[in-house]
Amino acid sequence: MFDAPFDVFAVMIAIAAFLIALKASNQATDLRRRLSALEANLHTPRPIQPPPLTPQQEMEQTLAPATPTATESPAPDAELAPPLVADQAAPSPIDPDAAPPPPLPAAGPGLEERLGTRWVVWIGGLALALGGFFMVRYSIEAGLLGPGVRVFLGGLFALGLLGAGEWTRRKESIADIQALPIANIPAILTAAGTAVAFATVYAAYALYDFLAPATAFVLLGLVALGTLAAALLHGPALAGLGVVGAFVTPILVSSGKPDYWALYIYLAIVSAASFGLARIRLWRWLAVTTIVFALLWTFPGLDLGAQLAAPHAFHVIAGFVLAALLVVCGFMFGPTIDDGQIEPVSSGSLAAYLFGAMLIVLSSAHADLALITFTLLIAGTLFVAWRAPAATGALGAAAALVFIVFAEWAVRANPDMLVLPGGPLPGIGPTATDSSVTLHLVMAAIFAAGFGGAGFLAQGRSTSAIIPVVWSAAATFTPIALLVALYARIAHLDRSIPFAILAVLLAAAFAAATEALSRRENRPGLAISIALFASGTLGALALALTFALEKGWLTIALALMSLGTAWISIQRPIAFLRWLAAILAAIVTARIVYDPRIVGDAVGTTPIFNWLLWGYGVPALSFWAASRFLHRRGDDAPLRMVEAAAILFTALLAFMEIRHFATGSDMTSPPSLLEFALQACVTLAMAIGLERLRLRSGSIVHNIGAIVLTVIAGLISVFGLLILENPWLLTSIDVGGLVFNLLLLGYALPAVLMLLLSYAVAGHRPTAYANTIAGGALVFALAYVTLEIRRFYHGPVLLYGATTGAEQYTYSIGWLGFGVVLLGVGLLVNSERARLASALVIALTILKAFVIDMSTLTGVWRALSFMGLGIVLVAIGWLYQRILFRRQMPPPATQTSA
Numbered sequence: 001m002f003d004a005p006f007d008v009f010a011v012m013i014a015i016a017a018f019l020i021a022l023k024a025s026n027q028a029t030d031l032r033r034r035l036s037a038l039e040a041n042l043h044t045p046r047p048i049q050p051p052p053l054t055p056q057q058e059m060e061q062t063l064a065p066a067t068p069t070a071t072e073s074p075a076p077d078a079e080l081a082p083p084l085v086a087d088q089a090a091p092s093p094i095d096p097d098a099a100p101p102p103p104l105p106a107a108g109p110g111l112e113e114r115l116g117t118r119w120v121v122w123i124g125g126l127a128l129a130l131g132g133f134f135m136v137r138y139s140i141e142a143g144l145l146g147p148g149v150r151v152f153l154g155g156l157f158a159l160g161l162l163g164a165g166e167w168t169r170r171k172e173s174i175a176d177i178q179a180l181p182i183a184n185i186p187a188i189l190t191a192a193g194t195a196v197a198f199a200t201v202y203a204a205y206a207l208y209d210f211l212a213p214a215t216a217f218v219l220l221g222l223v224a225l226g227t228l229a230a231a232l233l234h235g236p237a238l239a240g241l242g243v244v245g246a247f248v249t250p251i252l253v254s255s256g257k258p259d260y261w262a263l264y265i266y267l268a269i270v271s272a273a274s275f276g277l278a279r280i281r282l283w284r285w286l287a288v289t290t291i292v293f294a295l296l297w298t299f300p301g302l303d304l305g306a307q308l309a310a311p312h313a314f315h316v317i318a319g320f321v322l323a324a325l326l327v328v329c330g331f332m333f334g335p336t337i338d339d340g341q342i343e344p345v346s347s348g349s350l351a352a353y354l355f356g357a358m359l360i361v362l363s364s365a366h367a368d369l370a371l372i373t374f375t376l377l378i379a380g381t382l383f384v385a386w387r388a389p390a391a392t393g394a395l396g397a398a399a400a401l402v403f404i405v406f407a408e409w410a411v412r413a414n415p416d417m418l419v420l421p422g423g424p425l426p427g428i429g430p431t432a433t434d435s436s437v438t439l440h441l442v443m444a445a446i447f448a449a450g451f452g453g454a455g456f457l458a459q460g461r462s463t464s465a466i467i468p469v470v471w472s473a474a475a476t477f478t479p480i481a482l483l484v485a486l487y488a489r490i491a492h493l494d495r496s497i498p499f500a501i502l503a504v505l506l507a508a509a510f511a512a513a514t515e516a517l518s519r520r521e522n523r524p525g526l527a528i529s530i531a532l533f534a535s536g537t538l539g540a541l542a543l544a545l546t547f548a549l550e551k552g553w554l555t556i557a558l559a560l561m562s563l564g565t566a567w568i569s570i571q572r573p574i575a576f577l578r579w580l581a582a583i584l585a586a587i588v589t590a591r592i593v594y595d596p597r598i599v600g601d602a603v604g605t606t607p608i609f610n611w612l613l614w615g616y617g618v619p620a621l622s623f624w625a626a627s628r629f630l631h632r633r634g635d636d637a638p639l640r641m642v643e644a645a646a647i648l649f650t651a652l653l654a655f656m657e658i659r660h661f662a663t664g665s666d667m668t669s670p671p672s673l674l675e676f677a678l679q680a681c682v683t684l685a686m687a688i689g690l691e692r693l694r695l696r697s698g699s700i701v702h703n704i705g706a707i708v709l710t711v712i713a714g715l716i717s718v719f720g721l722l723i724l725e726n727p728w729l730l731t732s733i734d735v736g737g738l739v740f741n742l743l744l745l746g747y748a749l750p751a752v753l754m755l756l757l758s759y760a761v762a763g764h765r766p767t768a769y770a771n772t773i774a775g776g777a778l779v780f781a782l783a784y785v786t787l788e789i790r791r792f793y794h795g796p797v798l799l800y801g802a803t804t805g806a807e808q809y810t811y812s813i814g815w816l817g818f819g820v821v822l823l824g825v826g827l828l829v830n831s832e833r834a835r836l837a838s839a840l841v842i843a844l845t846i847l848k849a850f851v852i853d854m855s856t857l858t859g860v861w862r863a864l865s866f867m868g869l870g871i872v873l874v875a876i877g878w879l880y881q882r883i884l885f886r887r888q889m890p891p892p893a894t895q896t897s898a
Helices: 006-042 055-063 111-142 147-175 185-206 213-234 236-252 260-281 284-296 302-326 344-363 368-387 394-413 436-457 466-491 497-518 526-548 552-571 575-594 611-631 637-662 673-697 700-724 742-761 767-794 805-829 832-856 860-888
Strands: none
Touching: 236 284, 260 284, 260 302, 284 302, 284 344, 302 344, 302 368, 344 368, 344 394, 368 394, 368 436, 394 436, 394 466, 436 466, 436 497, 466 497, 466 526, 497 526, 526 552, 526 575, 552 575, 552 611, 552 637, 575 611, 575 637, 611 637, 637 673, 637 700, 673 700, 673 742, 700 742, 700 767, 742 767, 767 805, 767 832, 805 832
16 A cells, blocks of 8 residues: 655654644743743832822922921931032932842843854754665665565664653753753754654555564554653653654554454543643643544545444544643633633534535434434533533534534435426435334434523623523524424424414423523623524514415515514614514515515405505515614614515506506516516606605615615616507507596606606706706607607507698697796796796707798798797797796886985
8 A cells, every 4th residue: 555665754753743833832932931921020019100290299399308208207316417529429328128120131142152052962862763664775775684674774763863862851851951942952852753763664564565564553552652652751852753753653564354443442542641631731732633544534434324323423423522631721621711711622622523424324324323422522522512611612613513414314215406497307206104114203302402591591600791692602503403304304394283273382491592692681692692592483473484484475474574683683683683583574575586476376366456566565565664673773774674675575566456457367478568667667666755854854774765666667667668568669559548548647747747756856866956856857848748749640659650730730739838838837837947948949849940941841830830839939939038037137226206
């Protein structure tokens, strides 16, 4: 299996040992330097600084005579004492009890010191290890020594290095010489000796077949364990080398029939030694390295499935127990830690072995032994986290892994859930429940009760805020996730009353927990925990509705849940409830994106009163009411989300009902003039309503919603009514009767609504915005006049037929009449906007007369056109002179007699 040359392997081992030892020793030196600095700071006396004086106090102190204070008494012989000469220094009294001044911090090592005391030693240790390797290589190439002698000499060289390391360590301790932390000569010699010992045993096994696999395995393991033991005396360098060598040994010793039991027993012993060393010396890096290597050794043999479930289960259980006993802070033999802290290594160690147990369950296709192992480790996680808050972080990983296990079990039995809404392929439908359902149901009940009960009882046990929140989050997430997975696996996502009953019971349990916690005195994290349990209540109720209802009823139920959540947020002012109402609104919105018809083809054929009214109308009313509740406690992101959903569902209700009515319940047919006309009118009406509403509410959502609806109405009007479905341009549409027809609905009514909208925004939005809308009203009014005249001459279908002279003359008369009416309105109500609109229409009429009428009309029609235009223009001028400007002329000043 291993065919690489011996010298290459030897160099790799030596370099790896050198790098690991260098990194570990650097870390140890840094820690010792920090400790020395901390001790120096603790022994440094700190003088008490008097408070600073104000300028007035400094002046008074300068001018005032020097008098003894109440705490100072003048010396009895002060008058007899000679005055001090200017150049004579007064002797300072010496306090024999005063602490000596702190020593100055030592300067960092220079380049010469680094080269002479550190790097030379490290390079020397590396050279010793490589020298032994290359001596063996030379003896092989020269044929000087036989294989047995080579191995024997390699072993003697290793023992010599180990003995030299121990001798120098003892001599240093006898002579009371402090070893340099980075260039510890005994540690270097011992590391080189262990590296040579590894290489010698491996050469005897792999190159010369002197050792059986079992013997080589035991010897390499003993060398690794001895290296870890020597690390107690020589520091982290040997610890790093020992743990790497111990976990790499099973790779070096190969066998045609691997014995996983022997492997995992050996790894358990190595893990125990490594965790013990990490605990004694408080080396977190060593514990993390051991956990990573142990987790990697879980992967071999997973492809064999349930055949190797037993040894793999032993491996993760042994590692989990050892980590709980020796690594988790505050539990059994683990390091101490302050209360209320979540320690990453403590939580991560448990989570790593839980992940390994999950891999065993998935690879073995949920074998009974693997499931039991996984359940035991989850229970152990709850117990350890309950006793040791430092491991609370493992609860999140445990809850997530539980859901992954059950979700994989559900998908494995229902592959059609991974297929798009078009449906699964033939023959891949849901399968019947198998014998594993009972075991999974029992496990789900245990997990739900364990997480839920422990999460509730854990509230108030810690002075930290994060720990009870983690417990409550796991307590609410896990039961709901398990219920969803079981529903998908057993009920195949179909309607199920039993699962709806279970969801209602779960909601009742969460509600009881919420009420019980609400009556307790306030503790750190309690408010968030209450919010989480309340969210679990509403989430379980939503699941109950999902399980019990079909199609559109689920959409209605979730919308009502959002309304209920908003109302509860008034009764229980919990911040997360506002977000939950918004989340439910988002879920309902996503539901209609998935299927806008809500109930598929079963919408119904009755106009207005069909499933669209309930599927969109009830959510719209719910979201409007929910926004009113949420608005009572301020304007924030959840309120805006619900307001946006209310506007969206109101608009969608109108659009979908219009489409259902205009297409005769055929929701997939192309649009028509009737549909565009109704959509434009309804959109403009909703824009007017939002413009009025935003002035009272001040909501930015209402503000933006009004603008968006106005833009949508403009797009529908321009592209839908004036271009695509214009009955005179592209399509042959039957517009209906002479007066009451589609032209009245599609052009006259939108013109009126645009005019009303322009007045609604006047004074509240920019002038250009209001004038643009008013210009649209003018265009649609003129289009209605034009199309109505054509309807009079051509009948219901306006597309066909030539334009006669009488028709062309009627257009001019109609436009003039429309301009006169606008002028009359402007004069009557004194509206400058109406008078300007009149001027535009009359100017357009004049342009038509000189461009079109002059070239197309002949005979009497041309004369009548210009005669009528002239009479109207003269009349307009007279009206402006006699009425408008007469009103604006100031009254003449009265003359008084002198």
